[in-house]
Amino acid sequence: MLSPQSQLLERNLELFDTGNWLFINPSDAYFADLLDNKPATFLHQYFDIFAESVRVIPSCEFDSRDVSQREHGFCIEQKASGHMHWFSPFIPAEKTFSDILIFMPKSKPHTQMLLAMAHSALSEGGRIHIVGENKGGIKSVAKLTDKIGPNQKIDSARHCSLVTVMPETTGPAFSPADWLTESEYEVDELTWEVVSLPGVFSHGELDEGTRMLLKKGSDRLRGRVLDFACGAGVIGAYLLKRFPHLDMQLLDVSALAIYCAARTLNANQQSACLLAANGLHGIERNFSHIVTNPPFHTGVKTDYTITRRFIEDSKQRLASGGTLQMVANRFLPYPGLLGDVFPQTHTVAQDTRFSLYMSTTG
Structure with a gap:
């Protein structure tokens, strides 16, 4: 079943017709089905949605020493229905996208970290998009992004809003250690x-x-x-x-x-x-x-x-x-x-x- 955020995005599928898109933390495993025949990459910081999306990995095992020695930790890659899905704490280094859409988390500091990470992974002229529930802090996006660039509300429905941010400059490199x-x-x-x-x-x-x-x-x-x-x-x-x-x-x-x-x-x-x-x-x-x-x-x-x-x-x-x-x-x-x-x-x-x-x- 599509979440309210995904239902709002379903009203705006033409937005995804062009560009190299990354979606961060989709709130359900079914939104990807709406993007049939459209290239897209998904970053999952939560294993439940990742596993449901790829349908082949019941669990993952890591050696703590190996994870701690890598700045960006780990990245499990899996293709499903023409899309690339990552289970990872961060966007892999050197990956860039024209458009990055963040499903807004409940925590404001978490949102700020995701925005900094997304800003660093944009290609020149790229955009950041945020979708979230009205009661979940989406109304504070303007304050959170004021140092990145102007924002515009694209749509609002299902008690959710979709906002696009147009960065004025290229984002600084993202380092997990800073957070x-x-x-x-x-x-x-x-x-x-x-x-x-x-x-x-x-x-x-x-x-x-x-x-x-x-x-x-x-x-x-x-x-x-x-x-x-x-x-x-x-x-x-x-x-x-x-x-x-x-x-x-x-x-x-x-x-x-x-x-x-x-x-x-x-x-x-x-x-x-x-x-x-x-x-x-x-x-x-x-x-x-x-x-x-x-x-x-x-x-x-x-x-x-x-x-x-x-x-x-x-x-x-x-x-x-x-x-x-x-x-x-x-x-x-x-x-x-x-x-x-x-x-x-x-x-x-x-x-x-x-x-x-x-x-x-x-």
């Missing part, structure tokens, strides 16, 4: 480094739910441990500092998160396996423990279907006697969802905002 934030965190007198970027969960700060998980979570960890929805690698790097013997694996849907997790591990002289996947779909290996501060409570609505699927998949991926340790907003009905799947679940810690649950396979 990285390096922080030192401390929990129970143990300190470690965290490297983050705009668009990654809890950018530049230690989330209080994560702090609870690290302080109150089980210290009886062994074997292969999965940091699910790892973000910048906060949990995984802390656990490796505390338990260097662990076979730590970090998973996220976001290419930016995977890039930052690699940088975080490198900053702490650590290494681990990094996984890109849509939830646990496409992950065949088993784990002794799964630890997570999942993103299911973000946004206006909470999708309990996604939560239940993750809980069910977690039980399937845990070895006998394995544990799922999950911190979440206290008001969410996770004890019931966990109790429906796991034979044993109890609340480890709780405050006015968060609860930490531990479920055991038995």
Whole structure:
């Protein structure tokens, strides 16, 4: 089903008849079908839409040392229906386009980073286009782009707007290092480094739910441990500092998160396996423990279907006697969802905002 942003673009398909187009973070996998027989490239920073678009890659695995050594991280390329799809945190170096269309993210700093990246990848006389929901910040585009060039609203429908920016000069070279934030965190007198970027969960700060998980979570960890929805690698790097013997694996849907997790591990002289996947779909290996501060409570609505699927998949991926340790907003009905799947679940810690649950396979 086309998202509201894609429905707006469907009204303006003639815009894509000419030019060398790059689309950044399409909000669904079906917009590309509207561009049949039109050359186009898609940059996906989110693995779920990438995998659905190319329909052949259930998950990707990376070595954190390899990712951290490359300025632009990684780029997985896949052709589908005549289009090129990239799963990557950034536009590959030296690639240029006459037109770049950004599906506007919720985070303003993330939008600013995407605009700087797009500006640097434009050929001479190129244009930047932004499509977004009216409630999602699209009205602030004029302020965000005033240093790039004048803008013009092209269309508005489905509670979304499409804006075109005409840069007045060529954009400076884009360097991910200019956007990285390096922080030192401390929990129970143990300190470690965290490297983050705009668009990654809890950018530049230690989330209080994560702090609870690290302080109150089980210290009886062994074997292969999965940091699910790892973000910048906060949990995984802390656990490796505390338990260097662990076979730590970090998973996220976001290419930016995977890039930052690699940088975080490198900053702490650590290494681990990094996984890109849509939830646990496409992950065949088993784990002794799964630890997570999942993103299911973000946004206006909470999708309990996604939560239940993750809980069910977690039980399937845990070895006998394995544990799922999950911190979440206290008001969410996770004890019931966990109790429906796991034979044993109890609340480890709780405050006015968060609860930490531990479920055991038995």
